[in-house]
Structure formats: structure tokens, C-alpha cells
Amino acid sequence: MRRLPEPPLQLIVFVVGMSILGAEIAAARLLAPYFGASTIVWANTIGIVLVALSGGYWYGGRLADRNPTREGLYKIVLLSGVLLAAVPFAADPFLGVAVDALDSISAGAFVGSLIGVTFLVATPVFVSGAVAPYALRLAVTGVEEAGTVSGRLYAISTVGSLLGTFTSALLFIPLIGTRRTFIVFGLALVALAAVGLARRRLTLAPAALLVLLALPVGTVKGETEDGAQVIHETNTEYQYARVVQEADGTRSLELNEGEAVHSQRRPGTFLTGNIWDEYMIVPFAAQDRPPERIAILGNAAGTTARAYGHYFPQTRIDGVEIDGELTDIGRKYFDMRAPRLTTHTADARPYLRRTDERYDAIFVDAYRQPYIPFYLATKEFFELARDRLKPGGVVVVNAGHPEGSDKLEKVLSATMASVFETVIRDPSEDTNTLLLGTDGRASAQRMAANAPTLPPDLQPLA
Structure with missing residues (x-):
């Protein structure tokens, strides 16, 4: 089988940059049904992403100095994609248990969202952060061009981050939901790594993510009071919303973490x-x-x-x-x-x-x-x-x-x-x-x- 051309380093840092910021936007929306969408939640999300990126930059630089190879770069990208695609599947059981545990000790949105974003997003972002310095080490062939090459790669990565921000917020989350947004960005990284590594068995990874992308996501937040059921839920452009119907037919609109009912309709009145x-x-x-x-x-x-x-x-x-x-x-x-x-x-x-x-x-x-x-x-x-x-x-x-x-x-x-x-x-x-x-x-x-x-x-x- 004829091997596909290796992906250029510029494309790799572009896609990784896009995935990091796309995941950051999606992470805040993933936490919203449990901890809200306040400035505190956003501050924790941005802060943890920056800390994880800093650690990834440092570790990626160390790896690159030891033995910089294309194969090593592709493996980092592959791991990053797999971890990113796994986030929504870890989110449901973890956030459900975390909310109950934090409620029992009266911990608020700050502690809850800090723990949530650290557990779910820090590791994928840390691994993704290692890509940029590793790619830079491979791209630089001489000291005289180091400034030009590094400036170009970081500019391309930043443009990717900008695209990831807007596509996540304006396209993917409103159209396919928060969970599938993580899978889309993970799929992009896994596909890129599979092409670079050119191993037939690795083609199964993108295929598996495509299958997951097609599966129904189920109810994001299904727990209700006794006798009630969720009859509709959606991630809007602004927030998570769900309609809960009680046994007597009363319907309530809840937003984000559900601290308040925002609309209500009782049958017959x-x-x-x-x-x-x-x-x-x-x-x-x-x-x-x-x-x-x-x-x-x-x-x-x-x-x-x-x-x-x-x-x-x-x-x-x-x-x-x-x-x-x-x-x-x-x-x-x-x-x-x-x-x-x-x-x-x-x-x-x-x-x-x-x-x-x-x-x-x-x-x-x-x-x-x-x-x-x-x-x-x-x-x-x-x-x-x-x-x-x-x-x-x-x-x-x-x-x-x-x-x-x-x-x-x-x-x-x-x-x-x-x-x-x-x-x-x-x-x-x-x-x-x-x-x-x-x-x-x-x-x-x-x-x-x-x-x-x-x-x-x-x-x-x-």
C-alpha cells in the first residue's frame, strides 16, 4: 500500500493549537450543568489550561532534546487525541460523583470546577502542550534560522487556536453538542498521527472515533426528583438547558447547574x-x-x-x-x-x-x-x-x-x-x-x- 506523505510540521502545530483552545471552550460548557457558567468557572478553566500548557511546553522541550524524531512527535499527537476524545466519557461518572461528594461538604462552584477541569482536561492539554517545542526542535536545522522558524510555527499554532475557539463556540457546540466536540478535536489529532505513523492497525483508531461520533450521546444530566423525567435537553449558544416534567405534567425549565427554575407550566392553568x-x-x-x-x-x-x-x-x-x-x-x-x-x-x-x-x-x-x-x-x-x-x-x-x-x-x-x-x-x-x-x-x-x-x-x- 502506498504511503501517504507525512503531515508537515506546520499542519501539526495548527491542528494541535486548534484542539487545545477548542477543548478549553468545550470544557467550560461541559462543567456548566454541574457548576454553572460563572466567571469563577471560566477563571478555573483558563487557569488550569495555562498551567497544563506550561508544563507541557517544559516537558516537550526536554523530550525533544533527548531524541527528536518524527515518530516520537506522532506518538505525542496520538496520545493527545485519544485523551481528548476520552474526556466526555470520563465526565459523566466523575462529575456526577464529584457533585454529590462536594455537596456533602458544602464545597462551592470554585472548588468543584477546579477539581473538575483538573481531572478532565489537564492531562490532555499537558500532552498537547508538548507538541509545539518538539515540533520546533525538528523544524530548526540551524541557529541562524531559529528565530524565523520558531516565530512561524508559533504564529501558525496561534491561528489554529483562534480557529478552534470560534469553531468550538459558534459551530460544533451548537450543532453537535459539547461531547461530540471533544471527539471531533480528538479525531483530528488521531487521524493526523495515524497518517504520520503509517501503520495499518492505527487506522482503526480514527474509525473507532467516527463510530463514537455517530452514536447517540444520551442524556447529559438525567437525574431528577422522584417521578420526574427529562423530556428535552440541549446545549444552546449560551448555556445548557433542559425541560423536566413531573408526574402531574408540570414542566420546568432549568439552566446550567439547575439552581433555579426559569420557566414553568402547570397543566390546566x-x-x-x-x-x-x-x-x-x-x-x-x-x-x-x-x-x-x-x-x-x-x-x-x-x-x-x-x-x-x-x-x-x-x-x-x-x-x-x-x-x-x-x-x-x-x-x-x-x-x-x-x-x-x-x-x-x-x-x-x-x-x-x-x-x-x-x-x-x-x-x-x-x-x-x-x-x-x-x-x-x-x-x-x-x-x-x-x-x-x-x-x-x-x-x-x-x-x-x-x-x-x-x-x-x-x-x-x-x-x-x-x-x-x-x-x-x-x-x-x-x-x-x-x-x-x-x-x-x-x-x-x-x-x-x-x-x-x-x-x-x-x-x-x-
Whole structure:
């Protein structure tokens, strides 16, 4: 059998660079269902990758000085690819056990994600890091060209890293999922090594990875409360999302590590017995008629929009959600529909800045526990929201917080009070408080006085 040409060193460092950064992006998404996608998780992921790369550079240099051969380089690339492709298969059992163990000692996302990314990604990245100095040793034939050759190889590797970042985040993860993304990058490395080593039995390795790529990935996070089941899950452009259905038919939308429910639909009713019901009545603390137009910033799967469409069908609703796939989930699994609902795939603050509409009520439900988008909690944001209100309009913020802690609520209340003449609170749940800001008058007594004018289902809430 005729041997294929050996892969050029430039191609090897390009593919390895692409795989390292692609794996880094995929690793953060792999941890998200268990530890979230906060800055802490990203910091741990980037930090461990850099430490592993540094170690790999050092060790690769030592190996190259001992006995630099093409075969040795191909073996390193092969090992790197196999380890990378194995990551998703080690992730499920390890992360499941790790989360339970860490919960038992009350360890948080920092410790959990640090251990997770170290166990899963450090070794493949360490091995991949050894490739660049080893390839450089093979490429340099004389001291007079060392600078040019090393600069060229590291530039090519960096371009590969850039491509790996974008293909992982924008192409592979949204289209084929996080687990298959690891297999794709592992397959690229294994195929490259198999061509270089030119051994017939090694062709089985890429073939095996292709088979794994075609297999169903199964449920990423299948554990639920007793009697519940996961009926849909996906890795969106922004996060991991799943729909859980309980035995009575109640459906809930969970994101990332599932610390909070972001939308809910109960069969046979438009109410949930949860925080979303409060949005129906809170505006009546400052207004004596149903809102003509509202904006929901953080619409998720449309629980509030659906209820408003039922109880106040004349209200025009702008549902703003940065993750368009959640809107699709809302339509398919949560019956998200309303006579005058318009959905917008946009970030909340840029949407408010661009819109010319004026609202009777702006609902801010974008504070994902346990994360708060800082740019939606500033004085400048609330000034922008105030400028998009009609006279007498209200801004209502869902301040989710740990049970027994009111620190976030106090900080948000103080910030809102620097913008609005009136700020009142509705501590409807142990972990959720609605804060209402307006330049008009607002009080619980006014809401109670308006209660008889509300639909019968809503009157007990007021």
C-alpha cells in the first residue's frame, strides 16, 4: 500500500493549537450543568489550561532534546487525541460523583470546577502542550534560522487556536453538542498521527472515533426528583438547558447547574403558584388599569408572557430573551403564546437602548441564580429603563436570593431608589423578592384597592 506523505510540521502545530483552545471552550460548557457558567468557572478553566500548557511546553522541550524524531512527535499527537476524545466519557461518572461528594461538604462552584477541569482536561492539554517545542526542535536545522522558524510555527499554532475557539463556540457546540466536540478535536489529532505513523492497525483508531461520533450521546444530566423525567435537553449558544416534567405534567425549565427554575407550566392553568404570578398583580400597586404595553427582559420560555396573554389579552407584550433557543423551547414545551406577543432575540440593555417604545411596565427577570448580570443592576441601567416608561410606568425587578439573605435586595433597592421616587418591595417567596420602582405613587394599599377589578383567579393574589 502506498504511503501517504507525512503531515508537515506546520499542519501539526495548527491542528494541535486548534484542539487545545477548542477543548478549553468545550470544557467550560461541559462543567456548566454541574457548576454553572460563572466567571469563577471560566477563571478555573483558563487557569488550569495555562498551567497544563506550561508544563507541557517544559516537558516537550526536554523530550525533544533527548531524541527528536518524527515518530516520537506522532506518538505525542496520538496520545493527545485519544485523551481528548476520552474526556466526555470520563465526565459523566466523575462529575456526577464529584457533585454529590462536594455537596456533602458544602464545597462551592470554585472548588468543584477546579477539581473538575483538573481531572478532565489537564492531562490532555499537558500532552498537547508538548507538541509545539518538539515540533520546533525538528523544524530548526540551524541557529541562524531559529528565530524565523520558531516565530512561524508559533504564529501558525496561534491561528489554529483562534480557529478552534470560534469553531468550538459558534459551530460544533451548537450543532453537535459539547461531547461530540471533544471527539471531533480528538479525531483530528488521531487521524493526523495515524497518517504520520503509517501503520495499518492505527487506522482503526480514527474509525473507532467516527463510530463514537455517530452514536447517540444520551442524556447529559438525567437525574431528577422522584417521578420526574427529562423530556428535552440541549446545549444552546449560551448555556445548557433542559425541560423536566413531573408526574402531574408540570414542566420546568432549568439552566446550567439547575439552581433555579426559569420557566414553568402547570397543566390546566395559567398560574404557577410561583414568582411569575406576582407579575400579574404588582403593577396595580402603582396603576389602576391593566398595562397597555409591557417588556419582559429575560423572557426565557415565556411563563409570564403566556399568563399576561390569557388574563390581559389586550396588553401588548415584548418578550426579550438573549438566548433564542429558549424562545423555541417555550413555544414547543411551555405553550408560550399570547394574542399580542412579540419575541425579540436580544440582550436586555442593548434592546432598551435601541427601542423607541414606551412601556407601562418593564419586568426584569434576567437575574439568573446564582449570577447577576452586573450591567442590569447599575444606576445607568435603571435610568435607561426609566426613560423607556410612560408617565406612571413601573420597573419590576425579580431579585432572586439565597433563603434568609437580603443583601442583594438591599443593594438593588438602594440603587433603584437613586433613580425612582418610589421603591417598594414584594417579598412573595423565601428566595424571591419583587422590587417595584416608579416616579409615581405606589403602595400595597393601592394594589388591594384594585383587587376587585382583577380577573377572579388573580384577586386572591392581590
